[in-house]
Each structure stands twice: as structure tokens, then as C-alpha cells.
Amino acid sequence: MEEKELFAKQLQRLVKNRLSLVGVFIVALIVVAAALAPYIAPYDPIAQDYDALLLPPSPQHPMGTDDLGRDIFSRVVYGTRYALLIGVAVVALELVLGAFLGFIAGYFGKFLGSFIMRVVDMVLSIPTLVLALAIAGALGGGLLVLIIAISVAGWGEFARLVRGQVLYVKEFTYIEAARAIGARDWHIMFKHLVPNCLGPVIVYSTLYMPAAILWSAALSFLGLGAQPPTPEWGAIISDGRSFIASAWWISTFPGIAIMITTLGFNFVGDGLRDALDPKFERQL
Amino acid sequence: MIPSSRDSYSADGSSAMKNDILLKVRELHTYFDTEEGLVKAADGIDIVIREGETLGLVGESGCGKSVTALSIMRLIKEPPGKIVKGEILFHDTDLLRLTKAEMRHMRGNRLSMIFQEPMTSLNPIFRVGDQISEAIRIHQGVPKRTARDQAVEMLRRVGIPDPESGIKEYPHQMSGGMRQRVMIAMALSCNPELMIADEPTTALDVSIQAQILDLMNKLKEDYGASILLITHDLGVIAEMAQTVAVMYAGKIVEYVDIVTLFDNPKHPYTLGLMESIPKIDEWVPEDKMLRTISGVVPSLHHLPPGCYFQERCSEAFDRCTREAPPLVEIEPGHLLRCWKYEER
Amino acid sequence: MLLYITRRLLILVPVVFGITIIIFFLMHISGDPVRLMYGPNVPKEKILEKRIELGLDKPLYAQYWRWLSQVLKGQMGYSIHLRDSVTRLIKARIVATLELTVVALMFTLVFSIPLGVLSAVKRYSIFDNLGRFFATFWLSMPYFWLGLLFILILGVQLRVLPISGRGGPIWTAAGLQHILLPALTLGLPPMALFTRLVRSSMLEVINEEYIRTARSKGVQESVVIFHHALRNALIPVITLLGLRLPWLFGGAVITETVFAWPGMGRLLVDAVTQRDYPVVQGIVLMLAILVLLSNLLADLAYALVDPRIRYK
Numbered sequence: 001m002e003e004k005e006l007f008a009k010q011l012q013r014l015v016k017n018r019l020s021l022v023g024v025f026i027v028a029l030i031v032v033a034a035a036l037a038p039y040i041a042p043y044d045p046i047a048q049d050y051d052a053l054l055l056p057p058s059p060q061h062p063m064g065t066d067d068l069g070r071d072i073f074s075r076v077v078y079g080t081r082y083a084l085l086i087g088v089a090v091v092a093l094e095l096v097l098g099a100f101l102g103f104i105a106g107y108f109g110k111f112l113g114s115f116i117m118r119v120v121d122m123v124l125s126i127p128t129l130v131l132a133l134a135i136a137g138a139l140g141g142g143l144l145v146l147i148i149a150i151s152v153a154g155w156g157e158f159a160r161l162v163r164g165q166v167l168y169v170k171e172f173t174y175i176e177a178a179r180a181i182g183a184r185d186w187h188i189m190f191k192h193l194v195p196n197c198l199g200p201v202i203v204y205s206t207l208y209m210p211a212a213i214l215w216s217a218a219l220s221f222l223g224l225g226a227q228p229p230t231p232e233w234g235a236i237i238s239d240g241r242s243f244i245a246s247a248w249w250i251s252t253f254p255g256i257a258i259m260i261t262t263l264g265f266n267f268v269g270d271g272l273r274d275a276l277d278p279k280f281e282r283q284l
Numbered sequence: 285m286i287p288s289s290r291d292s293y294s295a296d297g298s299s300a301m302k303n304d305i306l307l308k309v310r311e312l313h314t315y316f317d318t319e320e321g322l323v324k325a326a327d328g329i330d331i332v333i334r335e336g337e338t339l340g341l342v343g344e345s346g347c348g349k350s351v352t353a354l355s356i357m358r359l360i361k362e363p364p365g366k367i368v369k370g371e372i373l374f375h376d377t378d379l380l381r382l383t384k385a386e387m388r389h390m391r392g393n394r395l396s397m398i399f400q401e402p403m404t405s406l407n408p409i410f411r412v413g414d415q416i417s418e419a420i421r422i423h424q425g426v427p428k429r430t431a432r433d434q435a436v437e438m439l440r441r442v443g444i445p446d447p448e449s450g451i452k453e454y455p456h457q458m459s460g461g462m463r464q465r466v467m468i469a470m471a472l473s474c475n476p477e478l479m480i481a482d483e484p485t486t487a488l489d490v491s492i493q494a495q496i497l498d499l500m501n502k503l504k505e506d507y508g509a510s511i512l513l514i515t516h517d518l519g520v521i522a523e524m525a526q527t528v529a530v531m532y533a534g535k536i537v538e539y540v541d542i543v544t545l546f547d548n549p550k551h552p553y554t555l556g557l558m559e560s561i562p563k564i565d566e567w568v569p570e571d572k573m574l575r576t577i578s579g580v581v582p583s584l585h586h587l588p589p590g591c592y593f594q595e596r597c598s599e600a601f602d603r604c605t606r607e608a609p610p611l612v613e614i615e616p617g618h619l620l621r622c623w624k625y626e627e628r
Numbered sequence: 629m630l631l632y633i634t635r636r637l638l639i640l641v642p643v644v645f646g647i648t649i650i651i652f653f654l655m656h657i658s659g660d661p662v663r664l665m666y667g668p669n670v671p672k673e674k675i676l677e678k679r680i681e682l683g684l685d686k687p688l689y690a691q692y693w694r695w696l697s698q699v700l701k702g703q704m705g706y707s708i709h710l711r712d713s714v715t716r717l718i719k720a721r722i723v724a725t726l727e728l729t730v731v732a733l734m735f736t737l738v739f740s741i742p743l744g745v746l747s748a749v750k751r752y753s754i755f756d757n758l759g760r761f762f763a764t765f766w767l768s769m770p771y772f773w774l775g776l777l778f779i780l781i782l783g784v785q786l787r788v789l790p791i792s793g794r795g796g797p798i799w800t801a802a803g804l805q806h807i808l809l810p811a812l813t814l815g816l817p818p819m820a821l822f823t824r825l826v827r828s829s830m831l832e833v834i835n836e837e838y839i840r841t842a843r844s845k846g847v848q849e850s851v852v853i854f855h856h857a858l859r860n861a862l863i864p865v866i867t868l869l870g871l872r873l874p875w876l877f878g879g880a881v882i883t884e885t886v887f888a889w890p891g892m893g894r895l896l897v898d899a900v901t902q903r904d905y906p907v908v909q910g911i912v913l914m915l916a917i918l919v920l921l922s923n924l925l926a927d928l929a930y931a932l933v934d935p936r937i938r939y940k
Contacts, residue, residue, distance in 0.1 A: 019761070019764075118642075118643075118646065119646065119650075121643065122643055122646045122647045122650060123650065124874065125643065125647060125874065125916050125919050125920050125923075126647065126650075126651070126874065126912060126915065126916045126919070127874040127875065127876075127877045127878030127881070127915060127919065128874065128875070128878055129878030129879070129881060129882065130877065130878050130881060130896065130912055130915050131654075131912070133881070133896065133897070133900055134651070134654060134655065134900065134908050134912050135654055136900070137899075137900030137901065137903065137908060138654065138655050138656075138905070138908075152654075210767075210768055214768075214770050217770050217772075217773075218770065218772055218882055221772050221882070222882070222885060222897050222900075222901075223901060224900065224901070234770075237770075237772070237773055237776065240776075241776065241886075244776060244779060244780055244784065245780075245784045248780050251773070251776050251780075252776075252777070252780075255770060255773035255776070255777070258768075258770045258773065259768050259769060259770065259773075262767075262768035262769075262770075263764065263765065263768040266764045266767060266768050267764065270764060
């Protein structure tokens with residue numbers, strides 16, 4: 001291989017790794033911000049200050065203030081808590097729901113299995129956002145509703161993933177089980193199932209976090225998620241919408257925060273996927 | 285170096301062969317730059333093909349025969365490969381000195397190639413007829429209608445029944461043998477002077493192999509073309525070639541006419557190949573029924589000093605481990621690369 | 629071919645049926661919609677009256693059946709707030725939504741295919757590495773925020789393009805102007821992903837043996853790439869397209885809201901906030917059907933490009 005091309009190839013590998021490190025760094029930053037929010041944020045995120053309405057970014061208010069005098073920077077910092085909370089909660093809920101149903105679908109197969117998969121297909125035909133919107137609307141607004149709505153709308157992918165793994169494991173543990181005593185079936189399945197599932201599930205969870213955060217921001221933006229005065233990023237962007245011409249900072253900064261957070265998780269997820277994939281030369 | 289009887293001018297000045305030389309490959313060196321180092325896939329290859337002749341290039345996988353063929357067609361991927369040195373004279377034109385456009389004009393037109401795996405060598409989403417007429421349209425500039433008719437004619441010539449509907453089919457709808465016929469039709473569509481066939485029957489059933497080989501021979505006569513036949517199968521060579529060059533680890537080790545090759549093979553590798561052909565028609569004692577050449581082909585990254593074949597040669601001696609033998613004409617028309625005959 | 633289409637359409641029927649069940653029961657899980665509509669201070673009689681009016685006094689499955697049979701007749705219910713037939717409301721808006729999604733999709737493909745081919749042909753260049761980064765970058769983008777940015781920069785600051793509403797059919801100048809920003813907002817984020825897919829697909833295809841055969845016939849390199857290779861490379865792209873369709877329609881909902889685009893999505897959001905559940909049911913069902921139909925279209929396109937699928 002030509003010198004230049006070999007170098008470029010190695011550079012690409014390094015860049016890929018570096019991106020994952022950047023991702024880890026970002027995620028760490030977000031977690032720290034969430035944990036230490038009260039110490040980092042200069043103001044109370046929901047405190048209103050009628051003397052400081054719609055102020056542009058300045059040393060006192062690095063990200064400006066909104067129409068109720070609230071400091072945007074503080075709100076964005078506290079927003080990390082909600083982002084993480086929602087992300088983790090949604091992923092956890094979907095994992096439980098999806099893994100459970102996926103396992104049943106895979107393990108019991110035949111009629112029950114295909115039935116569950118048909119349901120998954122149907123649910124997946126409805127755009128996640130739309131379904132979550134409808135559910136959130138039906139249940140009223142609020143954070144808890146948000147989490148439930150997104151989870152119910154999106155568990156299908158997890159279910160598919162787990163079912164696929166179960167089927168795969170079923171294939172080859174069948175041979176072992178044929179040799180072992182029949183009663184050992186369960187035990188063997190589990191022993192093989194968990195390590196096999198773990199990898200893809202971890203990767204998928206990490207990659208789903210950003211999606212969950214984006215969905216929740218979208219729903220909050222539409223007014224169906226976090227209710228005021230909760231400083232959730234999507235809600236803040238929504239607040240700033242009417243002032244887009246006069247006070248661009250209200251909507252802009254939380255959006256940047258969302259982007260950085262999702263980028264971080266995506267980088268980490270990509271890195272994990274590459275690491276767990278035996279063929280290192282993945283092109284996507 | 286090529287056998288003097290193949291060369292237009294032999295040692296005594298007389299021309300041993302009547303036909304003109306079509307292709308003359310001189311000192312071809314094609315190397316590959318890999319992560320583990322430089323691989324000399326074709327290391328100093330000299331071959332000659334005359335008009336109407338079939339030259340067989342024989343050897344195991346990885347010996348450089350395909351690389352040689354691809355080099356002639358200038359289809360080597362650069363990087364990582366590169367034709368480092370040499371001349372490929374087609375009639376008197378050095379193909380290596382042509383521009384890309386000029387070479388493109390040659391390919392599919394005056395020299396063409398068919399490949400081993402017809403399933404993967406045909407584009408799965410285009411109809412067979414279109415794939416054949418493509419070459420015709422490019423090189424002969426005829427309108428679609430004419431090219432289509434010619435494609436039908438080609439399919440008829442290669443023995444595909446009902447060619448009118450055949451041209452509308454897709455590769456996956458055909459059997460392996462049919463697909464290979466299509467490949468041959470494609471290669472011959474512009475009446476090339478040289479057809480290179482890289483393991484044309486290896487992927488086919490044995491019963492189909494014979495049919496395809498017969499077809500190739502017949503078409504060769506009809507078109508007056510020459511064939512460079514690449515294979516690892518001596519049986520195929522016996523059917524098809526007039527001259528044979530045996531390759532090992534990037535070099536030619538024996539180069540002679542077909543009759544002499546089977547009557548009087550000299551190189552230990554060639555002998556090994558001969559002996560490993562299972563004999564059905566002779567009675568052979570049980571322990572001699574299926575012989576193999578012990579050992580494996582050396583990795584082209586780590587070639588031994590001296591003769592490349594030494595580790596598998598039952599007749600290797602001291603000199604073989606120290607010096608690499610050159611290709612020598614031990615008898616008129618018989619080239620050999622082995623110290624065994626030098627010593628004598 | 630026709631058989632294939634018919635067969636696929638028939639399979640859709642139970643799926644749609646199942647979806648109606650899911651939608652209906654999800655909408656009614658929150659308890660009494662009337663109470664939620666009117667709040668706690670309304671007298672019981674009023675609520676009861678309304679319930680009977682809306683047919684909510686009947687058992688759930690009866691309500692479902694009533695709704696379903698009406699849907700089959702083309703009547704999707706009656707909007708509580710807008711006092712209009714849901715069907716009519718949808719009809720008025722469906723074209724706008726389809727316009728938006730189609731144009732957005734076109735943007736995605738028109739940008740990503742050439743970029744993807746370029747990336748594949750010029751592998752390992754800086755361009756290529758950046759592409760990888762950008763794919764993830766755009767996937768992390770909250771597109772409603774992107775829309776707001778567009779509005780801010782192009783609409784407000786630079787005053788180049790209009791920022792809300794629809795200007796007319798797309799073949800008019802006004803129509804084009806108005807659709808540009810929303811379509812870009814919807815079409816840009818997936819672009820990088822598609823570019824990467826085209827790239828990796830091309831890289832695989834370029835190494836296939838039939839490409840070598842094409843070259844051995846003396847075919848020009850540009851024809852090899854754009855005719856022989858690209859068509860094969862687009863096959864997985866069509867698959868990805870099909871998978872992204874639900875996302876596309878979901879994104880349209882938000883984009884319509886941001887840009888005040890008069891489509892179904894905007895109506896949906898309004899209806900949800902107003903608890904106008906017949907409208908919500910109707911639109912969600914409609915969107916699901918649209919997703920399924922476009923999936924079918926994608927499958928057809930797939931069969932068109934890859935003849936191996938056709939003869940099954």
C-alpha cells in the first residue's frame with residue numbers, strides 16, 4: 001500500500017478512537033453538570049427577575065435571560081438533569097419491556113412469537129413521535145407521562161433485537177442441550193443468552209439515549225412533555241420560539257446543549273459498536 | 285526467455301513455427317504492496333502466444349497466473365498492485381505504454397477475458413442480452429437494434445437454446461453452465477484476437493466442464509482467435525493447449541509444448557502435479573492411488589533463498605538452498621528452471 | 629408484478645386492522661376524555677350529556693366497533709373542537725404534508741447520492757473523514773431546533789426566505805420559496821447518514837467481480853461507476869429509505885409546527901393539546917397508513933432495481 005494511503009487509514013482509525021474519547025468526555029461532563037448543578041448554576045433556574053427581562057448574553061448572564069427574567073445558563077445546566085433522567089428512564093423502561101417481550105417472542109417462538117412480532121411491526125409503522133404525542137396527549141402532560149409515552153412508542157426495536165439474539169442463541173445451545181439432560185435447558189440458555197445479548201444491548205442502549213433525549217425534547221417543545229417551569233431543554237427552546245427575532249439566545253443555547261449531549265452519546269455508542277465488532281474495518 | 289522454437293527466429297535462423305506472434309510478454313514484473321511487505325506476484329514472466337494457439341498457464345492458487353493475465357489486460361488494481369517492469373507486446377504495440385483510453389479501446393475488442401465465477405462476474409441487475417451488446421455498442425458503434433441482433437447471434441453460437449428469449453433473462457435465472465456460455469459470448473462478441481480464460485471451468489460441474497471446453501475449442505477455430513488458458517487442472521490443459529507454461533510462486537518453472545509435457549515432464553513440481561492426477565484407467569497399488577505434493581506453497585512474503593520449490597522437492601540438494609535457478613533451455617523448445625538438469 | 633402488489637396490499641389489511649385497535653385503545657386509556665376536556669368544575673349532568681352525545685357511554689369495544697365501521701366507510705369521526713368531519717379536515721391537509729415529505733426526501737437523495745459516490749471514489753481523503761463526523765453530527769441534531777435556526781438566520785436576520793405558511797403549489801415561485809426551509813429542515817439531518825450508506829455500499833460494489841468484467845469489456849470508467857456500480861449500490865439505500873419513513877413522517881409533524889405549515893402534523897399537535905381525540909385517532913391512523921403505503925412503494929422500487937427479488 002502506498003505510504004500516504006496507509007497513513008490515512010491509520011489516521012482514520014485513530015480519529016475513530018479519538019471521537020469515542022471525546023464522547024466519553026462529553027458524557028462525563030454532562031453527568032458532572034447534572035450532579036453538581038446547584039453548585040455550577042449561578043441562579044435558581046426557576047427564579048424570575050423582573051428587572052432582567054430578555055437580556056442578551058453578558059458576564060452576569062452568560063446565556064442571557066428569558067421573558068421572565070430567568071437565567072438561561074442556569075436553566076441549561078439544570079436541564080442536564082432532566083435530559084439524563086429521561087434518557088436513562090426511557091432506555092431502562094424500553095429495555096425491560098422490549099427485552100421481556102423479545103425474550104418471550106424468541107424463546108416460545110411459533111404462534112406467540114410471531115404474534116408479538118406482528119404487534120411490533122404495527123407499532124413500528126406508527127412514527128414514534130406521533131404515537132408518543134398521542135399517548136402523552138391522552139395521559140396529560142408532565143415528565144412521567146413523557147417517559148412512559150416515549151417508552152411505549154419505542155420499545156419495538158429492543159424487542160426485535162433481543163428476540164434476534166434469543167433465536168441465535170437457541171440455535172447453537174440446542175446442540176449442547178441435546179447432549180445435556182433435558183432439565184438443564186433453561187440453565188444453558190441463560191448462561192449463553194446473557195453474554196450474547198449484553199454486547200448489542202449495551203451498544204443499542206447507548207445509541208438509543210440520544211434518540212430518547214431528542215424525542216423528549218421534541219415533545220416538550222410541543223408542550224406535551226415537561227411542564228413549565230421545568231427547565232427541560234426542549235421546553236426552553238419552545239419558550240424562546242416567540243422571541244426568536246428579538247431574543248435569539250433563549251432557543252439557541254439549549255439546542256446547542258442538546259446537540260453536544262447527543263453527539264457525546266453517539267460517539268460513545270459508535271466507539272462501543274466498533275469495539276465489539278470483530279471486523280474492525282467497518283465502513284459506516 | 286521463451287523457448288527458441290516459439291520465437292520467430294530460432295538459434296539457427298530458421299522460423300520453427302509458421303504463424304505470426306500475437307502476444308509477447310517480456311520480463312513482466314507485477315508487484316503488490318501489502319501491509320506485510322512487498323509481494324512479487326509475477327516475477328519476470330516471459331510468454332509468447334501465436335495466432336491460433338492456445339497457451340496454458342498452469343499452477344496452484346497464488347502462483348501468479350491470474351496476476352499475469354490481469355496484467356496483460358491492465359486490470360491490476362493500482363494501488364496496491366503495480367506493473368513495475370516489462371513489456372506486453374500485442375502485435376507490435378506495447379500495451380503498457382498505451383494511454384488509459386487506448387487500452388480501453390483494446391479491452392473487450394481485440395483482447396478479452398472470461399473469469400472463473402460466472403455468477404459473480406455478471407452484473408445481477410442487468411439483462412444478459414444488454415451485457416453482451418454493451419461491448420458491441422462501445423467498440424463497434426452500432427445502433428441498439430443491431431447490437432441486440434448480434435447478441436442474439438452470439439447466444440446462438442455459444443449454444444444457448446432460444447436465444448431470442450435468452451437475451452431478456454437475468455443471470456440468476458440461468459444455470460452455471462449457461463452463465464459461462466454468456467461470459468464467452470460477451471468475450472467473443474467483438475471478435476477479439478486473444479481471449480484470456482481464467483479458470484473458466486473450475487466453478488462448473490464436471491459434466492458441464494467438457495461442454496464448455498469443447499465450445500471454446502470450436503469457437504476458437506471459428507473466430508481464429510488465440511487463447512491464454514489459466515488453470516490448475518492438467519486435465520483441462522490436455523484438452524485445450526498446444527503449449528504449456530507451469531508457474532510456481534510467481535515464476536515460470538517449465539515451458540514446453542503439450543506433448544513433451546505429458547511425455548517427458550522434467551521439473552519436480554510438474555512431476556508432482558502429474559502424479560497427483562487420480563488414475564482411473566490404470567491399475568495402481570492402493571498406497572499410490574492419490575498422491576499429493578507434500579508441504580504447502582510458500583507465502584509470497586517469505587520466500588526462501590534459492591529455489592522456491594526446495595522445501596517440497598524430493599530431489600532438492602545443496603545448491604537448491606543457496607542459489608535460485610534460472611530458466612534454461614535444456615532441449616530445443618523446452619525451458620526449465622531447475623538445478624537438477626544443470627548439474628548433468 | 630401485479631400479483632406481488634396485490635399480495636402485499638392484502639397483507640396490509642390485518643396490519644392496519646391491528647393498528648386501529650392499538651390506536652383506539654391507547655387513546656381511551658386515560659379515562660374520561662370529556663372530564664379532561666371540561667375540567668373538574670362542570671356539573672355532572674353536562675358531562676353525562678356530552679358523553680351520550682359522543683357515544684362514550686357505551687362499552688369500549690362497542691365504541692371501537694362503531695369507529696371502525698365508520699372508518700371503513702370513509703368517515704373518520706367528527707372533530708369536537710373544529711366541528712368538522714375529520715375526513716374533510718385530513719383531506720384539506722394531506723397534500724401539504726405529502727408535499728413536504730416528498731420534497732424533503734428529494735433533498736436528502738439529491739445531496740447524498742453524489743456526495744456518497746464522491747466519498748467512495750476518493751476514499752481516505754479528508755473529505756471522507758469529515759463525512760464520518762458529519763453523519764453523527766447530523767444524526768444528533770434536534771431538527772426542530774434546526775428549523776428555528778433556519779428561521780433565525782435566513783428568515784429574520786437575512787430576510788431571504790419566508791418562514792411560515794405555504795405559498796402555493798410547488799411549481800409556483802411563491803410555493804417554492806415557502807417550502808424550501810421546511811423541506812431543508814426535514815431533509816438535511818438524514819442526509820449525512822445516507823451519504824455514508826451510499827459510500828459504503830459503493831465501496832462494496834466497486835470491489836465486486838462484475839465491475840471487473842465491465843472494465844474488461846472496455847467500458848468507460850464513468851459508465852462503470854454510474855451505471856454498473858451505482859445502481860447496485862442503491863439497493864441498500866432503498867432499504868434504508870423504507871426504514872426511515874416513520875421517522876420522516878414524525879419529523880414532518882414537528883417541522884409543520886415550527887414553520888406553520890398547513891399539513892396534517894400541525895393539526896395533530898393542535899388536536900392533541902385540545903384533546904380532540906377523534907382528530908387524533910384519525911390522523912394517527914392516516915399517518916400509519918401513509919407509512920405502510922410508502923413502505924410498499926419502497927419495496928416496489930427495490931424490486932424494480934433488483935430483478936432477483938421480482939421472481940419470487
